[in-house]
Amino acid sequence: MASGSAPESLAQPAQRGGVFLSTNVIALGAILILAAVAPAVLSEYWLKAILIPTLIFGLAAFGLNMVTGYAGLISMGQAAFMAVGAFAAVIAYGRFGVPIPLALLCGGALSALIGVIVGTPSLRIKGLYLMVATLAAQFIIIWILQRVPWTGTGSFATLNTPPVRIASWNLDTTADRYYLVFSVVLLLTLFGYNLVTSRIGRAWMALRDHDIAASVMGISMLRYKLLAFLMAAFYAGVAGGLVVFCWTGAASVQEYELEISIEILGMIIIGGLGSVLGSYLGAVFILLLPILISFAMQQLTTLIGHSNVSAAVLANAEHIVFGVLVLYFLVKEPHGLARLWKRFASWLDAKRG
């Protein structure tokens, strides 16, 4: 179902001597440089509406990829885990004055704990039964958050964060917040990449592909399944905290409904199951989708001579396109956009080398 994760070689000696940098390495370097200078280059809108959420949801998608793409356990609850992290972080910081980095960690840790609890039945139940457990978790967690008194009350439970500062650094501008997101995401992505290319990632994939064979190799099913849920929830929790401090400024329960869990699932299907790159490609793709569709609809309607398209129609068109894309990638390219990139990079390498 997903690609293996052999680490791409960083440099290979070329035929003519000297070091040949693969296309992947160049692309990675370029992206890191661009990401580092993004606030200077991009407008406020692009930072706030595209780049920051891409990184945040990419992180959450990467987490989901660990449990669903690598370990093969479908989880419908990633958004709920983000919610836990968001509320935990804002309460830790806003009410208890816990410093931001620690608050983010708290959010991740609480979310991870709940993730482990949700994953506990996974020894006795598999596949779709486990999926229903995560579905139940999604509904129950949101329901609880709407009723616990200290999250505000009702379906629109929201907690705003006090001004965000780390030590003497006031994160007033979007650029400031972007850099926080970027550093956290970079750190966790690096950690996660190491994890999935190590024996732990292989253990996950082994469990996914043939759990009996995996267990006779010494891989404890329970331990690695729980670990997968733990990591997925942790990443979601931190992402939730980042939403509060760096994006919307509040923890708001209605932003984490089932729909969002499905969107994140779509991100990793389209981006590529079992791929780090795929998680982020999927995220940016899904986040750009509304813009692309809106643009396409505008062109279409001016062509037909209609007036402007309503927001509701746009939203539903997105739904349709989303579903079509998910189906397309499931059928035609199960390894998603990441595979398409790999093919392109290999082709380019061949051309250059």
Place this chain on the structure above:
Amino acid sequence: MGDLIYAIELLTTGVFTGLMYSMVALGFVLIFKASSVFNYAQGAMTLFAALTVVGLMPHLGLAGSLLATVAVMCVMAVVAERIVFRPLMGASQLTIFMGTVGFASILEGAAQIVWGTKPQGLKLDIPVEPLKFGELLVSRQDLFAAAVAGVFVGALVWFFRNTRTGLALRAIADDPAAAQVVGIKLRRVWAIAWALAGAIAIAAGVLWGNRIGVHFAMSLIALKALPVLIIGGIDSVAGVIVAGMIVGAAEALGEGFIGTYIGGGVQDVMAYIVALLFLMFRPSGLFGQSTILRV
């Protein structure tokens, strides 16, 4: 005494609602037995059916729009087969499930583009005042819904037990390869299962539309059939029926007695809480059987 009456009223309402859950859950069972697929799109199908009925009603009247919707659902089943199931033939259960998630998205989007996103009313001509049994009040609406659902459930049970296709379904669920060897045409059985599931979606959509109006939340209500399936045991028709009624009763009683203390909405999660408990302690459900693994 008043409390007891109250409890019994809640119980009856709950059981009646529960029958509706059983009906939708049987739709899930149909498709699962015919193709080993958890059809996430059942909820979206319900919404789609309801919207189509409501949308056509001004033009065709109730009977007409019901018939037309049946035709539409058949078309939808054909489309589903073409774009979801045929391309994904042979893929893992999880992959196909994700395919039904994608399909649900398409259905929801399409339905709401065609018929609009505003909540719509769907009123069947049933008198509003409740029936009286001594001091007990029973809503006619609920009774009617339960009756319709009961008829569907009865018909489905009869279908499973007594028709060739019903038996074929059980054979396929047990061993698809063997079933084919014996001459059972998977495609045909599959088509019938989906047609029935479509009919159930229409019934559920109309009954719930009558009760709470037709809007997006309807797909979530139909999704509750999943926990009902778990509680009942995915391979037990009787279990699913009983589980539906238990869930309905638990929701009603829970909402009635605990609801006021925790801001209501107990019915939204009760099914999932019970299902989660079963998943943790008795995954095979009430009457299901645990399967043996063969290496």
Place this chain on the structure above:
Amino acid sequence: MTPQVAGPVLRATGIHLSFGGVAALSGVDFFVNSGEILSIIGPNGAGKTSLLNVISGVFRVSHGEISFEGRDLARSPAEDLARMGIARTFQNLALFKGMTVEENVLVGRHALMSSGVLACGAWWGKASGEEATHRARVAEILKFLGLWELRHARADTLAYGLQKRVELGRAMAVEPRLLLLDEPTAGMSHAEKSEFMSYVLDLNRTRRITIILIEHDMGVVMKMSDRIVVLDHGVKIAEGVPDEIVENRDVIHAYLGEQ
């Protein structure tokens, strides 16, 4: 084909296994000597794979004792197998399809590695060192089996015979003292069988690995085995050296109509 002398390393007594009401194994006793190749044969449905599953902890016996090197196997979960020094292959191929050949064999090293989450996530230091060491050993195994060129190929893209070889490599990676092979050459051509069996023989002779082999090909069985156990309908009907087994009337009777 001379057996290595050291006494039984695996003992099974009174093994009973049933599914629902059906008895897959009834009162099976046998033992395996250290360093020998023991073949388990019998008609289809005799319970051979069930016996292997019971030894490897995939199924739990309802009655009986199994011990390996003096340690209880009957109540050990499948996860303990690798650490106890036992590895197995599967009748229906159990490769990890989403991973490459190299990664499949690397999974076999899992029980020999110990880096935890933090070590693996941090990478530089313990995890990378461990990874390098074990990759080197995996390279040896791949080269031994002639799979080195294919190491980056996805396991499910390989021909059937090669996939079987990858499974053998994965089992080797566990560094087992006991190797359970479940119909490893089923579906192979004559040439492939010989090649495969030469690897197995090498493992037995040079590395002193005890082998339990389920096989249908009587030619292979006769050539390779030090001893043979014959099962039929879940019961052991004969046990002995190959020459004895071929003459055994019960065995011939059980196979009547086959081969």
